[in-house]
Amino acid sequence: MRALLMGPVFLIASCLAAAAQIADPTVTINDKFVERIDIGISTNEIAIASDFSGADITVFGAIDRADELLLATFAYDVVVSLEGPRLPTTVRRKERVAGIWVNRHSISFSPVPASYSMSSTRPLGNITNMMELASRDIGIDNIRLVPTGHIGDGSRLTEFRDALRRIKQIGGLYQRDPTGVQFISKALFKASVRLPANIPVGEHQVRAVLYKNGEFVMEKVIPLRVVKTGLEQFIFNLAHVHSFFYGLIAVMIAVVTGWLGSVIFRKD
Amino acid sequence: MDARGRKVTIYLPIAELSVNVFVILGMGAAVGFLSGMFGVGGGFLITPLLIFYNIPPAVAVATGANQVVASSVSGALAHFRRGTLDIKLGLVLLAGGLIGATVGVQIFSALRRLGQLDLIISLLYVVFLGSIGGLMLWESVNSIRRAAKNGPVSLRKPGQHNWVHRLPFKMRFKRSKLYLSVIPIIVLGFAIGILTSVMGVGGGFIMVPAMIYLLRIPTSVVIGTSLFQIIFVTAFTTVVHATTNFSVDIVLAWLLMIAGVVGAQYGVRVGQKMRGEQLRAGLALLVLAVGIRLGLGLVIPPDEVYSVISGSFGF
Numbered sequence: 001m002r003a004l005l006m007g008p009v010f011l012i013a014s015c016l017a018a019a020a021q022i023a024d025p026t027v028t029i030n031d032k033f034v035e036r037i038d039i040g041i042s043t044n045e046i047a048i049a050s051d052f053s054g055a056d057i058t059v060f061g062a063i064d065r066a067d068e069l070l071l072a073t074f075a076y077d078v079v080v081s082l083e084g085p086r087l088p089t090t091v092r093r094k095e096r097v098a099g100i101w102v103n104r105h106s107i108s109f110s111p112v113p114a115s116y117s118m119s120s121t122r123p124l125g126n127i128t129n130m131m132e133l134a135s136r137d138i139g140i141d142n143i144r145l146v147p148t149g150h151i152g153d154g155s156r157l158t159e160f161r162d163a164l165r166r167i168k169q170i171g172g173l174y175q176r177d178p179t180g181v182q183f184i185s186k187a188l189f190k191a192s193v194r195l196p197a198n199i200p201v202g203e204h205q206v207r208a209v210l211y212k213n214g215e216f217v218m219e220k221v222i223p224l225r226v227v228k229t230g231l232e233q234f235i236f237n238l239a240h241v242h243s244f245f246y247g248l249i250a251v252m253i254a255v256v257t258g259w260l261g262s263v264i265f266r267k268d
Numbered sequence: 269m270d271a272r273g274r275k276v277t278i279y280l281p282i283a284e285l286s287v288n289v290f291v292i293l294g295m296g297a298a299v300g301f302l303s304g305m306f307g308v309g310g311g312f313l314i315t316p317l318l319i320f321y322n323i324p325p326a327v328a329v330a331t332g333a334n335q336v337v338a339s340s341v342s343g344a345l346a347h348f349r350r351g352t353l354d355i356k357l358g359l360v361l362l363a364g365g366l367i368g369a370t371v372g373v374q375i376f377s378a379l380r381r382l383g384q385l386d387l388i389i390s391l392l393y394v395v396f397l398g399s400i401g402g403l404m405l406w407e408s409v410n411s412i413r414r415a416a417k418n419g420p421v422s423l424r425k426p427g428q429h430n431w432v433h434r435l436p437f438k439m440r441f442k443r444s445k446l447y448l449s450v451i452p453i454i455v456l457g458f459a460i461g462i463l464t465s466v467m468g469v470g471g472g473f474i475m476v477p478a479m480i481y482l483l484r485i486p487t488s489v490v491i492g493t494s495l496f497q498i499i500f501v502t503a504f505t506t507v508v509h510a511t512t513n514f515s516v517d518i519v520l521a522w523l524l525m526i527a528g529v530v531g532a533q534y535g536v537r538v539g540q541k542m543r544g545e546q547l548r549a550g551l552a553l554l555v556l557a558v559g560i561r562l563g564l565g566l567v568i569p570p571d572e573v574y575s576v577i578s579g580s581f582g583f
Contacts (some may be wrong), residue, residue, distance in 0.1 A: 044327075050279050052277075053277045053286050066296070090576070092577065094573040096569075100387075101566060101569065112578065163572075163576070165444065167574060168406035175383060197279075198285045200284070226279060231281075232281040235281040235519065237280065239510065243511040247510030251334070253338075253526060254335070257338045257525040258340065258345070259341055259342070261342045261533070262341070262343075
């Protein structure tokens with residue numbers, strides 16, 4: 001049923017040298033632990049074609065140097081998220097003015113992920129405490145929403161933040177699957193994250209975080225570009241870069257379509 | 269199943285969302301049918317329908333204007349062949365229309381920055397559709413009554429002049445057999461130009477009654493002339509929206525046009541079998557219905573009082 005546009009994804013579960021990872025800015029490591037997490041996706045680019053209706057991305061990963069006993073007792077937890085490009089975002093609230101519902105108040109937030117899809121081995125609350133999750137922006141409720149500019153007395157801020165998260169979830173842009181990460185063999189796992197149909201184009205990030213008994217072990221980030229392809233990309237570029245020319249083409253198409261209609265169906 | 273699922277949706281590159289092709293084609297065909305039947309551009313139906321279908325209003329308006337270009341070309345060509353259009357009058361209207369459209373796009377951009385664009389679009393639709401629909405219904409019901417009594421059905425009362433005909437800068441319009449000041453024509457064109465760029469309509473539903481009742485232009489040339497003017501004003505508006513708001517979706521517009529042009533042909537055939545005053549009453553009811561639907565949207569408490577705008581068009 002689901003029309004999927006995605007790359008099947010594979011992982012080369014290689015044992016990377018820890019030394020090589022330290023210099024890597026996409027990696028954060030808690031030196032207390034020896035375990036390392038690595039993830040892979042088959043493609044670093046998702047193409048949006050004219051029939052795009054969303055895609056499931058499968059991320060494969062492995063825990064290196066994992067303790068066999070701890071693996072067997074499910075002491076390791078993995079959270080995989082796919083975060084969209086950060087965009088300045090404004091939340092507006094309607095109020096009744098003279099019988100009509102009008103946008104009255106608004107709060108702007110400094111760039112917020114346009115989309116956020118998260119998978120984890122267990123519900124986040126069972127993995128670790130809220131403080132830890134919040135400090136790493138993990139989970140829909142922990143996405144940092146920092147207001148910019150005027151916020152009034154700030155009493156409404158919570159409502160506006162909740163509204164943003166709620167609307168993004170209803171629209172399918174923010175979603176979570178608390179059991180979406182599954183171990184397929186001892187230290188090998190796969191996670192599935194969803195790209196909604198109304199996905200914003202741009203630089204997305206696949207982020208995997210490893211926890212051991214509730215303690216942060218390591219985080220790894222890999223980029224995923226979402227681009228429009230072929231005609232869609234061409235039209236988008238034309239409209240934004242050569243907008244006057246694009247406008248003329250839009251008019252020409254309309255004139256020709258209208259003219260053809262009158263010629264084809266001409267009765268006299 | 270998978271292949272079918274793929275065919276149904278199409279990604280709109282400017283609106284940046286996927287829509288059901290058949291819904292868009294159906295909308296275009298239905299509006300085309302009605303516009304062919306009643307002889308209107310259909311922009312005043314397309315734009316609200318697109319908004320009801322969750323297309324961002326900024327895209328709906330600009331794309332609606334683009335779609336009206338196609339339907340007006342189709343209609344105007346037919347009138348051109350029959351000679352039922354006054355090009356000189358059309359050009360004077362156009363002069364006002366282009367200035368109006370330029371001003372209108374500036375208003376549009378400013379409203380968008382303020383976050384009040386959706387509200388103003390809806391309010392304008394409610395006010396214009398409500399009043400025009402009401403007036404048309406009243407007029408056509410009276411005509412139907414008079415026709416039932418076998419009384420004369422005439423819209424234009426020759427020899428009867430109003431204040432419009434006392435204005436200076438008169439010009440002779442041979443085709444319309446009129447000697448009329450250019451001021452009310454340019455003002456009318458200007459007002460319609462603003463509406464075109466803010467509401468995404470051709471404005472025929474306002475221009476036609478204004479030309480008939482206010483300027484006393486013969487009914488025979490009114491529709492052809494207004495279509496002629498609408499082509500250029502909507503074309504101009506399309507280009508200006510494309511360059512200032514980047515909100516013209518060519519894919520969406522083209523789907524609407526194709527379906528609309530085909531639908532219009534069937535509408536014309538049905539329309540020819542109906543009487544003028546019945547047609548006007550039908551159009552009036554349609555206009556009122558769209559106006560009321562939009563009006564309810566403003567008054568009924570919304571399910572969600574919050575809205576999120578991120579990136580260009582929100583969500």
